[in-house]
Amino acid sequence: MSYRPPVTEQRFVLDHVVRIGELAAHERFADATPDMVDAIVEGIGQLAEGEYAPLNRFGDVNNPKWSPTGVTMPEGFKAAYKAFVEGGWGSIDGPTAYGGQGLPFSLANVIIESLGTANMGFTLINILTPGAIHALMAYGSEEQKATWLPKLVSGEWNGTMNLTEPGAGSDVGALRSTAELVTDGPMAGQYKIRGQKIYITFGEHDLTDNIVHLVLARTPGAPEGTRGISLFLVPKYRLDADGRPTIDNGVRCRSIEHKLGLHNSPTCVMAYGEDGDSYGEMIGSEFGGMRAMFVMMNAARLLVGNQGIQISERATQHALRYAADRVQSARASDPAAGPVAIIEHPDVRRMLLRMKALTEGARALVYYAAGQSDRGTLGDDAARARTDILIPLAKAWPTDIGCEVASLGIQIHGGMGFVEETGAAQHYRDARIAPIYEGTNGIQAADLVGRKLSMGNGEPLSALVADIRAGAQGEGNLLALAAACADVTDWMRAASVDDRLAGSVDYLAMMAVATAGWLMRIQHDAAKAALAAGEGDPDFLNAKIATARFFLDRIVPEALGRKAGATAGAADLYSLKASQLVA
Secondary structure, three states, X not given: OOOOOOHHHHHHHHHHHHOHHHHHOOHHHOOOOHHHHHHHHHHHXXXXXXXXXXXXXXXXXXXXXXXXXXXXOOOOHHHHHHHHHHOOHHHOOOOHHHOOOOOOHHHHHHHHHHHHHHOOOOOHHHHHHHHHHHHHHHHOOHHHHHHHHHHHHHOOOEEEEEOOOOOOOOOHHHOOOEEEEOOOOOOOOOEEEEEEEEEEEOOOOOOOOOEEEEEEEEOOOOOOHHHHOEEEEEEOEEEOOOOOEEEEOOEEEEEEOOOOOOOOOOEEEEEEOOOOOEEEEEEOOOOOHHHHHHHHHHHHHHHHHHHHHHHHHHHHHHHHHHHHHOEEEEOOOOXXXXXXXXXXXXXXXXXXXXXXXXXXXXXXXXXXXXXHHHHHHOOOHHHHHHHHHHHHHHHHHHHHHHHHHHHHHHHHHHHHHHOHHHOHHHHHHHHOOOOOOOOOXXXXXXXXXXXXXXXXXXXXXXXXXXXXXXXXXXXXXXXHHHHHHHHHHHHHHHOOHHHHHHOHHHHHHHHHHHHHHHHHHHHHHHHHHHHHHOOOOHHHXXXXXXXXXXHHHHHHHHHHOOHHHXXXXXXXXXXXXXXXXXX
């Protein structure tokens, strides 16, 4: 199934949700002119459609191959990644001092969306590298930045994040990898790294000539839990005197996972120091690993939320084309007219509009968070705080939406959706991991009702709710949801820890839908204004109005029903003993 980049939609959201023109008014982002933005949005769409999309189904069937000497990617992937690097697409928002273009993160977010919609699994190699760059910029020494950033910014090397260990799962504090300082000899000042990490995305492959692993480990005598964790940069190959990656660093991929989906990406079990010494450099201070890693994780979480858009957009395009072509049965209101395309049947229309509205709502939320991040970069403290509030919303809700939209795509295909040949099943399989990795969506909800609820004495979260309420005037459903969010926020602040956690997922969904609804209202009004002024494509603008109305009239009221779950407390969850549940 071919992919068409939604260029007009992306540009509209950049203009009216991100407000990219305001960002370009600042000297730092002055190069983000309308012509530049158009060139980026259209150019990455062409690369995604021409190079990445044709490999999506091919890589799903012809997976990366592991051997004791490494991982080989399927045919065509190396050429596509080379086109990405040579086009400078990885450097869009990179620091100019190290070869980046210094443009807004909002534009990098568009790049990830287009590539990921074309080929979600393959684009994972581009998601973690920005996090490595951010961590080095925040905590790396000048020498480390000069050594590692230019190749990471260009994409010639990719970065990884090594947290999870066998048996530890999401409990990062339980990790046991070690780092021992070398005190003499040619490697003095480096650390010997030893341990095993699992679920490492693109931890090994043949697309680049080096891989930069950021690894969490403990120094001797470190405190237990997350307080005792430090961060280390451990390359696949150490650099020789000429700065070339030629010295084996004892980093090995022991196996790759056999997964439900995302077959276009190798998910690796990585071993350090088991087959020769692995040396690493400490990033930041000793025991500062979690602080540095959160810089990576926040960037990655927003880009994983972007994956919810990606899979939703691809599944929606797929379903729309199938529904327009598949002729079956007469429409119930006009049986004499004979069979029609299933897109004419009311329930199929309902599903298609739901897919489209959810996708656009998710896009608005993620793009808005990216725009707030850019404003934080420009020194806007309120925007920086709002970004922190938005991260759990923008990671969790869009990835849940991805699963729902992909499932609806299968439903529209009917029995043909349940067989692999149509491709609808791949979207469903690929989508399912996104609510799990980079912190499960339950962890995102716990973060919202834990750290984010009380952050800044509660003012950043309350300010978001206040802005939603102000923007909801005239929209009864959205006003009611905003009021419900305010009520639940107050309830959460007075509740016990268990009661807050028991309602956290419902609360996150309410907040996410309210925020997305507010942003859809903004787009609805902007589209109406453009039509009245005779500007823009009338077909697109009318579709935007209809989709926004569907979101405001049908999806927003659903979120109101989650207030009961958000405030129900934890007592009923523990009304049965664990032994009774298992029995």
